[in-house]
Amino acid sequence: MSNDALADLAAQLPDDTLLTGGDAVEPYRRDRALDPAAGVPLTVARPRTTHEVQTIVRWASDHGIPLVPRGAGTGLSGGATAVDGGIVLSTERMREIRIDRGTRTVTVQPGLLNAELKAAVAAEGLWYPPDPASFEICSIGGNIATNAGGLCCVKYGVTADYVLGLEVVLADGRALRLGGPLIKDVAGLNLLKLFIGSEGTLGVVTEITLRLLPAPPAPRIVAAWFASIEDAAAAIAEISTTIRPSMLEYMDRTCIDSVEDVLALGMDRDAAALVLGGSDDLDPDGRDIAFMTDAFMRHGAYDVVETSPEEGAALAGARRAAIPAVERRGRLLLSDVGVPLPRLRELLLGISRLEAEHEVTIAMLAHAGDGNTHPLVVFDPADDEAAERAELAYGRIMSLAISLGGTISGEHGVGRMKRPWLRDQVGDDVLEVAGRIKHALDPAGILNPGAIFA
Template sequence: MTTSQQTPYAVTTGDLAFLAGLTTVHTDRPTLQAHARDSSRAVPQGLPAAVVVPASVEEVAETLKWANDHGVPVSVRGAGTGLSGGAVAYRGGIVVSLAALTRLDIDAENLTATVGAGVVTSHLDDAARPYGLMYAPDPVSSEWSTIGGNIATNAGGPRCLAHGVTADVVMALEVVLADGRIVRTGSRTVKNSTGYNLTGLFVGSEGTLGIITEAVVRLDPRPAGHPVAFAAAFSDLGDAGRAVAAVLSRCPRPESLELMDSNTIGLVAQHFPDEDTPAGAAVIVGEYADPHAAEYASALLAVCRQHDAETVTGPRAENLLRTRKRVNPALSASGLTASCDVAVPITRLADILGKIESLSQAFGMQVNTFAHAGDGNLHPAVVVPNGDERALEIAEDLLGAITQAALAMGGVISGEHGIGSLKLHHLDAQYDPATRSLQREIKALLDPHAILTPGRAV
């Protein structure tokens, strides 16, 4: 189990008094405990010395300048919904919470929004709705996660199949570097071929290169027409995977296209007995949001039937779409969950599903697999009895084997959750030594004293 590192610098009472003169500082134990970990299974070695809550980019800059001068490690926190251990606090370090950075301005005419890092993702989408617009990326945690964290991990979500991931909508950033310098990248224009793409460098950097304080993001017109849900149940996991690949090559792209295996559906049924529980090895479910949605859904289901599916429309399909949204709450209610976040090329979806099934049998542990099937992003999860360290070790080994299988199929070790601390040991398998060296050189250039999220992501 991955833990955080110990700070080489002991924060003093005088330091805390100095910080309190710069910004809001909390040192009470309940606040320290609440900010010490994220939603992952990563466990901190101890509590931070302080939680700092800047109210402006200038306060963030002054805080980082102090931390850089004193060699104090900094963890960056939005809402703590991360699943890779990237926001776990450092013992004796400081946590910089971006919760107070909540600027939110909609520019409907230019189809953009200027948004602070602490704005909750769904709040941005809600603010765009009266203008007939939407913020497209929709991580499952959108009701709680914040824009800053979404950008830092390049978050995805079901709707990203049709509209792209977070990186595709970020136009410009305001970032504070480790030494306190404030830089602004990108532009508000549709096109921009000016210099290096520094915006792309910071998106997905997980707080290791700088702290994102504000962003300009693109808004999309909200789809017209009444959404139409569809679902198809398969008796074979491979058939489900092959159907997804066929659908994407032959049908208009749906708004979302999700997958649940029978283990996952059964787990949801345990905690939500009212849910629909179709028989079979897997279900794919999604929806179209288009004036031609009914026609498109019909064509998609016809392709599924060619792959031996029992197809579903109407209220039952809508119920199955709700079932998919209840997977994460069901996992949370089941206890300690070990999970991974791999992605493979669409044509290898059937192969990785089959490999997960065989590895589950080989390790003797049930894997609950659910996925953003339309973009090949899978979330295999193992529920481990609380306190059973041996079972957790086996689960970690099983997830490691799944990750290696995804890499062997041309995939990646993270599709949307980031690397954090939990997946760091897999990076050398994904990248060659020269690429890994370049990543570390970029980190050293922008953060030479290694105060920003040290020992994670790269």
């Protein structure tokens, strides 16, 4: 690519839109998956408007340049890995927000952080439920790209359940407006849902309209400590098939120990597992809390307590802090495999066996109430043998989840890191149909090449 061609793009954009040079582009080469195969982009583009995104995408299309959309860079599957000689299109400057109380919706640009959205609508007495553990640092655009979940999604659903409208720039530079502030709209094919979870492979999302709810009551949280993961899994199975808690989260001993090293909350380091059950029902008798307490005790929890609001918030914060806390122990291979709820016990025990067989540490945390787990394979990157064992264990976790009727990704996306196992899960026919859709919308294959599709 000639300097003149890049200068032509720069001339069509505000002066500070493009970044070039090694030091300037280095922070944009990888997401939190730390993909070792990340390339060096030609430039990083930081547009502020849909029109600027269209200008960048059209230029990339005209010159056959690969383009990787990027949110806040908090992704965990290599979905925002830069390509040599390509463009990284960062949405970090696209941060506008408009709240409409009349329709109980909010329209945002993709660079706004999840936490910023939550705070803005809370000031209006409203609530945006999806709450990824990284909600303080992840962007709404990134949440759309992977259809992110979170701690409260066991009751309230995931990102897709709140998306009413999108503006999307296609690979040829056209901007589609799909949906809007309507509760019901079934006119035509549901293209809206097609783009949610597509990881930037079909288009660049530039605006999102989201459904809001009235603010919920403060949750009541029960903490249960177990001596075995099997007992914890049995309690989770009964609770999740009987009631709808507002939270049902799981942490194993490695996660507990790692978080305690950082936060020093006085957590029980000897526990095999901690399960947090939450309820925000207005029932004055607290029947859900009573049911969870009883279920925990009947399934062998040695300590069960309804926390104070402050203690509950601290323990929920501990759960959110688990991944960065475990990361202090070494390099992580992160997964988000999910299984049908009746198979959660088999998954937890199977991963425990893989940990022993491969002589690696696998920390386990989970949105247990919806079967979405996060096995974290920990290893020393300076130890080649340990790295090889970790890679093997990571692959076998994917295969185990598939064998249990599950998925290789519940909320982080396939990206590049999990693509080798996608065919095993969905099969040849689904991949072939998905490839047709990709080719129809992006015939030159410039959008996020290598993510999801080979």
